[in-house]
Amino acid sequence: MKLKKSHIIPLILLSGLLIAKPVFAEDNVSQDDHPMGYYIKQEQEALLAQKNLPAPQTQVAPATPEEDESENTVTPTQTLPSSAIHVRMLSTAAPMLNSNTSSLPRRDAVDISSYQNWMNQADFYALRSAGVKTIVVKLTEGENYTNPYAKTQINMAKTAGLTIATYHFVSDPTRIQYEAAYYAKTAKTLGLSSNTVIIEDAEAPSTAYNWTNVSIVFKNTMASHGFHNIRYYTSQSWITSGVINTSTLGAKNMWVAQYPPGTPSTYAAMWKNSNTINSAYGAWQYTSEMRFKGGTANLLxxxxxxxxxxxxxxxxxxxxxxxxxxxxxxxxxxxxxTLNFAEKTNLQNVGWRYEGIGWLSSSTGSPVYRVYNPNAKGGDHYYTMSKYEAQQLVSKGWRWDNNGGAAFYSNGSKNLYVAYNPNASSGSHNYTTNSYEQDNLLRLGWKYGAVAWKVN
Known part of the structure; x- marks a missing residue:
């Protein structure tokens, strides 16, 4: 089913600076697949269409720092008159922004969804060259939708050396625990580590619920599935009007959407003011219309x-x-x-089976060395914290990996177990953080059940 843009009637006013601008090249957006910022942009269009009318009543959810984070229910809140929210509307439409404009804020992150299925590997390399550090990929919406391009988009971004974060578009706040569980399951299915930054997209046009509590339930549910790096995306107006309480969720965990008009040159004071206000939060989405110059035809x-x-x-x-x-x-x-995503991908392409994230490795601590035996059938690798042991193996025909530098570091609180198979001519050592896997190998006759080093 498709949802026409003209049928969207936003339910909450943006406070501060509002501008009208197109949302997508497409006239239709799937009802179960909304891109990030969809309702925020529709809200701005509707406000400008009604700029000569008094603002409607707006439901907000005042929240206090004393809210109990163990709360697992979502409750309706009262309605405040529109006079409680200051709105200034401008008829000036925001132009397409040029990434080469030096006065723009940094271009640190780009968020994408299925609507960016046109992107190819060259586009991700070009974004990195343009200064982008992170790609935020939509994974899920509601309890049933998964971005069919997410896996490919994540792999291309990683291949380009970009950091990956992901987001879930909240569809029904009353079922947030089920939506979050679906999001977590999808993230695990895609092989994302527990260290991945997880983002709640809170913008669906329903302010009749306490979105602070919605976000707490989201956070607690994700934590129960092993994901602890939680962030929250919403409009600047929802924060200003109290729909979401940043004292409870943490201002630096907030990703705020607000779009000034024109450019920092044509509306310098407005851009400066927005930058000053939004720098109190973790990140600021300042445009949905960036064109990256000097890259690919797609990005242009x-x-x-x-x-x-x-x-x-x-x-x-x-x-x-x-x-x-x-x-x-x-x-x-x-x-x-391996830590190297390109190496992992190359091995998959020649027939190796990817089994997921083995562990999280620190970039500091006691070095762990990796050596390679070219004389073993199919080759063989061995890992050791003893440089002397590694040197002895090299003197007997083994070869250094990583030019003799550390492959990993021992630093953390979690045990990484090693077991040795005396009957194997290759692949004789197995490393795992899973004590059940380790015990099972020992029952099957593997030897040397010990802690190899510490990981996270």
Whole structure:
């Protein structure tokens, strides 16, 4: 089913600066697949269409820092008169912005969904060259929709060396725990690590519910599934009018959408004011119409949502943690572990089976070395914290990986177990954080059940 843009009647006013601008090249947006900012942009269009009319009553949800984070229900809130919200409407439409404009805020993050299915690998490389650090990919909406392009988009972004964050578009706030559970399940199915930044897109036109409590339930549900790096996307007006309480959720966890008119040159005071206000939050989405120049034809001809990340909210809290990819070669029996996404992809392309994130590795701590035996059937790798042991193996014909530098570092609170298969000529060592897997291998005759090093 399709939802016409002209049929959207927003239910809450944006406070502050409002402008009218087109949303998408498409006239229709699927009812179960809304891109980020969809209702916020529709809201602005509707306000300008009604600029000579008094503002309607707006339902908001005042929240206080004392709210109980164990709350798992969502309750309606009272209606406040529209006079409680200050609105200033401008007839000036926001023009397409040019990424080469030096006076614009930084272009730290771009968010995408199924509507950016036109993007190819060259586009992601070009975005990185233009200064973009993070791609925020829509994974899910409601309890049934999954972005069919998410896996490909994530892989292309990672191949380009970009950080990945993901978001869920909240459809029904009364069923947020089920929506969040669906989001978590999808993230795990796609092989995303527990370190991934998870974002709640709170903008669906229903302010009759306490969106602060909705967000708390979202956070608690995601945490129960192992995801703890939670952020919240919403309009600046929802924060200003009390629909979402930043004292409870944390101002630096907020990703705020507000679009000044024109450019920083033509409306300098307005852009400066918006930047000053929104820098109190974690990130600011300041346009949905960025054209990236000097890149690809795709980026020159298509608009992208673009944001400045003031406080690195799209990166994991511990930037020194990296995903370790685990792969298996069915022909040799070897498991291989790497931080390099391109290496992981290349091995998959030649027949290795990807088994997910093995663990999170720190970029500091005690070094772990990796050496390679070219004489073993299909090759074999060995990992050790002892540089002397690694040097002894190299003297016997093994080869250094990573030019003799550390492949990983031991630093964390979680045990990484190693087991040795004395009957294997290749792939004789297995590394896992799963104690059940370790115990099962030992029952099958594997030896040397010990802690190899510490991980996260």
């Amino acid at each position: 001809n298509n608009d992208l949502d673009t944001s400045i990340d003031y406080n690195n909210i799209f990166g994991a809290p511990s930037q020194n943690l990296q995903d370790v990819y685990r792969l298996y070669n069915a022909n040799t029996g070897e498991h291989f572990y």
